[in-house]
Amino acid sequence: MTANGKLSNYALPDKTQLSITMIRIYNTLTKTKEEFVPVHSGKVGMYLCGPTVYKPSHIGHMVGPVIFDAIKRYLTYSGYEVTFIINITDVDDKLISEANRRGLPMPAVAEEMTADYWANLEAMGVKESVSAFPKATEHIGNIIRFVQTLIDKGFAYESDGDVYYDVGKFSDYGKLSHRSLESMLGEGGSTAERKHTPYDFALWKSAKADEPSWDSPWGKGRPGWHIECSVMSKELLGDTFDIHGGGLDLVFPHHENEVAQSEACHGKAMCNFWMHNGLMQASSETGKVGGRNTRSNEEQTAALADNAAEQEAGKISKSKGASAFRDMLKVFEAETIRFFLLSTHYRRPIDFSFERIEEVGKGLETFYRFFKRFEKITGQSFYRLNVPLTRTADKSKEEKSPDGIAELRSKFLESMDDDFNTGGAIGVFFDILRLLNKFIDDNKMEAVQGNSNAVEQLQQGAAVLRELALTLGLFVKPVKEAEAITSASAELVGKLMTLLIELRAAARKNKDFATADKIRKDLSDFGITLEDRPGGTEWRTE
């Protein structure tokens, strides 16, 4: 710095700051990719619409959490401190009717299904990533105050115990979903006569007999669905926050209504970046990992009504005997499902079929094989490699990697900086894998010992793969091979072992020791040991 201190004006931001400015996000609001600039420097507030907890989660419920978890991890890696919120809708028409059907109180059903949702998120490695899971019923007081403000400001009106948002009063209505008022349909139905116009939507619903309800200035009732998210996002992230996520099916009416509520209440933007993920659909063809899908988002939106995709995914899963996500976790490793969900660009529809997940799993196996190869050569576990947790590249380390790794690392960052293109980023993982396997082959590392220079290069190259994979929540910890046996096949193995043990016992009884010994010896070759105990024969794997 010079004596007059002017030089400091020309100081360059550090590398981390430079890379932060490179992230671009597709914003549904403007229909363009925009440079990401946070409301508060270095911090990101991110809100994702969560489930209504009335049935066990299915795979459709995991799409948003896994995608936005990867986005959170990548933003964290890029130097931001991220607050990630997923709300829980624990009061709703569907929940009330499910509780009635089961003859249980609504909170009991909500609690059971929230526990199921959390267990699934935990298995998927998402739960610890989420800063808070606010529940609608914990915010009833805040909801009532918010609704009252909207009434006071002239954006809402009470009608026969209900409170409605007066859509005609908010001139920006339709700006998020890019729809004209004429193309929108209100709830209509039994409440139509209480509304000023059919477009108006409920903020507060008067309680029917035997429905759960809370006292309010408008009588006993409960909140509408849309108001919950406006209130909880404001409480946890502030009037204006950075990223609001959700499935494409939520753009209208849910998010459009959130915008109308929050902006009318606060007189400022609710959120700067609206991100919407593609929905799950039945697979029409078996695509390749990272392959492109030809169906456009617009077509998809038009084709899918409220929750249709989730129902579709639920139907397909059900036909395979795994409609609940917890049952799918018995068939597939959580990491395989995460890899599958991130293999497509988040804005594209996800072609769902068990065959596609299996195919993705085969791609994942090639990484696991490399990790074993790596460990054999270096004597070090891939999962114990020390890697940087921020993206500021360490040039000295990059230079020690095999040729081409630094370029692939840059390609990965470019993919992710370009609207979190996880599909492209995963494609780079395969490129790195090919390069490292070739490096091992070219240097004959499995045959020749003692080339410490090559070993160090291999370690540095593998460390880059691990560093990047962690930003997508992949290869965090080893997948235990024993766990890869599904419960169904474990049951079958158990039955087969009982049969073999019985056949061996019968052979011994008949003094056919040759057969009995053959059974014991052949099983031993498979890695299964038989132990004759006083109570009978038991078996164990080595």
Ligand SMILES: [Zn+2]
């Ligand atoms: Zn929401």
